[in-house]
Amino acid sequence: MGTKQQIHFIGGGQMSEAIIRAILQNETFSAKQISVADINPSRLDYLKGKYEIKTVSSHHQQKELSHATLIVLGVRPHDDLASVGELIKEHGQDEAAVLSLIAGVNIEKLASYLQVDIEGRPIIRVIPNTLTDTGLGYSGVATNQAAEVETVKEEVDKFLKGFGKVQYLEESLIDVFTGFGVAGPNYIYYFIESFVDAGVLAGLPREQAWKVALENMVGAVEMLRLSGKHPRQLLDINNSPAGVGMHALHELNGSDFSAGLQRSVLAAVKRTTELGGEKS
Ligand SMILES: NC(=O)c1ccc[n+]([C@@H]2O[C@H](COP(=O)([O-])OP(=O)(O)OC[C@H]3O[C@@H](n4cnc5c(N)ncnc54)[C@H](OP(=O)(O)O)[C@@H]3O)[C@@H](O)[C@H]2O)c1
Known part of the structure; x- marks a missing residue:
């Protein structure tokens, strides 16, 4: 051009x-x-x-x-x-x-x-x-x-x-892309907000919890990129027997975290399709 x-x-x-x-x-x-x-x-x-x-x-x-x-x-x-x-x-x-x-x-x-x-x-x-x-x-x-x-x-x-x-x-994947990819930053914002709240709940001042959460987010993504490893491999490295990480993971495993996130992506995709239908 x-x-x-x-x-x-x-x-x-x-x-x-x-x-x-x-x-x-x-x-x-x-x-x-x-x-x-x-x-x-x-x-x-x-x-x-x-x-x-x-x-x-x-x-x-x-x-x-x-x-x-x-x-x-x-x-x-x-x-x-x-x-x-x-x-x-x-x-x-x-x-x-x-x-x-x-x-x-x-x-x-x-x-x-x-x-x-x-x-x-x-x-x-x-x-x-x-x-x-x-x-x-x-x-x-x-x-x-x-x-x-x-x-x-x-x-x-x-x-x-x-x-x-x-x-x-x-073109058939545009709605999926919208609900998953373009709405993507929203899931991350929500995760960071929840994670910072967790730090505050545990006793850290909010400002410190905020800095730690952002750095963890960027650092963890960089680790995945640099290592080329699957998240599960990095979890296995971080989780020693009866350790802190494994106890945290046990609690998350029993929660609705994963399915809740997946349901919210499906809801976003569904709504994208509904809105498209209303326009045609
Ligand atoms: N914002 C986002 O994050 C986002 C994300 C994905 C996709 N989109 C898409 O991007 C498009 C624009 O969204 P937006 O958020 O930028 O909307 P917006 O801020 O409301 O901008 C639309 C502009 O177009 C003007 N306009 C309306 N009819 C016109 C015409 N016939 N000729 C020239 N100008 C006209 C409007 O003027 P008046 O206000 O005076 O009517 C307004 O200034 C939408 O179709 C939306 O689906 C937006």
Whole structure:
């Protein structure tokens, strides 16, 4: 992808902003390569002032649409997607890829809003990673075959890697990916909160418990990465006969910890599917 790459966002809300912030910060694209259209003028003023990108009212985005090589849909599922599709059909280049951040709207539905056959233009459906400021976290991505052409793939991949890591998936796995992967940080936040509380319950000042919990979290992940070992192997190393760790593990084994976590992931996946169904 050369400097001719122009990215046009339709909808400049929270998710679009998080992506713009990361891709500018990582120098994946320059401010000149990015434009945003929104229906909210104060939102546009804010984005222009903060990121020095081109902003336009959604009624005056014809030029930006016609120059865009990648069009990003950052509106919400209940917004007027038919009008957005109509605008792209009218003013966008036929070969420009359309990348949707919209939860629950599948590629088939996107193609119908864009008024093309399912392979009528490159369409990319993304469940964006929300850890955009960290460079960590995976976005889940499904595409039609038209988006598998090498030149399109390259530009889309560069865009996506500008705000984290990427896993390409069959579209049928997008809901699973959302409930497990994209909701993933929530499980970790909850675990850390519970773990810190455990330290406080046992008598540590909260501030110290907090520091220890964060360091343990990062350190344990690093141990798994560095050693390449299964968690059970590291548990076996840490748990001496009749020791402290084994007593703790015995209690956890008898709890609902594992099944409770698994049920909550299944509930998140189920809710993702329900929400998608409500939109179609
Ligand atoms: N935030 C997340 O963590 C997250 C995670 C995964 C996926 N997503 C997906 O990302 C998309 C955006 O979410 P968000 O949280 O960024 O929502 P948001 O902050 O509400 O942003 C949507 C923006 O689009 C504007 N808009 C609505 N209709 C428009 C139109 N026809 N043309 C141009 N702009 C229009 C809205 O303006 P008004 O407010 O004035 O209507 C608003 O500024 C959603 O589809 C969501 O499913 C978000």
